[in-house]
Amino acid sequence: MVAADLEWGIGKANGLPWPKLPGDLAHFKRVTSAAAEGKRNAIIMGRKTWESTEVRGRPLPKRLNVVITRGTLSVPDGVLVAGSIDAALARVGEVADIDTTFIVGGAQIFTDAFAHTQLRYVYLTRVQGRFGCDTRIPDLDNEADLTAVAWSGACEGEDNGVRYRIDRLAR
Numbered sequence: 001m002v003a004a005d006l007e008w009g010i011g012k013a014n015g016l017p018w019p020k021l022p023g024d025l026a027h028f029k030r031v032t033s034a035a036a037e038g039k040r041n042a043i044i045m046g047r048k049t050w051e052s053t054e055v056r057g058r059p060l061p062k063r064l065n066v067v068i069t070r071g072t073l074s075v076p077d078g079v080l081v082a083g084s085i086d087a088a089l090a091r092v093g094e095v096a097d098i099d100t101t102f103i104v105g106g107a108q109i110f111t112d113a114f115a116h117t118q119l120r121y122v123y124l125t126r127v128q129g130r131f132g133c134d135t136r137i138p139d140l141d142n143e144a145d146l147t148a149v150a151w152s153g154a155c156e157g158e159d160n161g162v163r164y165r166i167d168r169l170a171r
């Protein structure tokens with residue numbers, strides 16, 4: 001799940017660089033929370049995203065939160081800590097009630113995730129502006145093996161004067 005501006009920027013000063021986009025936040029919550037009956041999804045994030053102004057070290061509800069760090073981290077009960085994406089996936093695999101696993105950032109974790117063999121989809125929000133980001137992901141338009149696929153959730157939106165388009169990419 002990633003939102004990027006026209007320069008593939010995703011963050012600034014450890015937060016999101018654009019004005020609040022309630023429609024995109026609702027999309028994020030809807031997609032990452034929708035799980036099969038009796039199950040929940042997992043979200044995996046880097047330590048900086050965990051500490052970002054959006055998350056502030058508080059787990060996103062109704063999802064298993066997993067934080068990736070090379071160090072040690074004190075986290076609330078129920079949050080998992082792992083040393084790599086593969087270690088995080090292995091930890092998630094040991095939890096019985098998990099449906100789908102989402103990688104939710106930031107750039108360091110996304111860059112590894114885009115190359116991961118288990119990646120199925122990229123949910124991409126393309127924010128139609130340039131926001132002077134200090135954190136960027138690779139140019140997904142030039143990732144020859146990732147293309148937008150038909151998906152009922154694809155849409156365009158505008159919040160606080162900022163337009164965006166939501167697509168699902170697949171290999």
Ligand SMILES: NC(=O)c1ccc[n+]([C@@H]2O[C@H](COP(=O)([O-])OP(=O)(O)OC[C@H]3O[C@@H](n4cnc5c(N)ncnc54)[C@H](OP(=O)(O)O)[C@@H]3O)[C@@H](O)[C@H]2O)c1
Binds near residue numbers: 046048
């Ligand atoms: N627009 C979006 O969709 C979106 C989504 C999420 C975040 N963001 C933004 O992105 C920015 C944060 O991204 P970021 O790239 O700076 O940081 P990040 O990817 O969230 O976290 C980086 C940290 O993760 C750990 N890490 C990274 N690779 C690792 C590996 N291979 N093995 C073990 N640990 C690893 C390290 O933690 P330690 O230093 O503790 O070892 C590293 O410092 C913020 O501005 C945030 O708001 C944007």
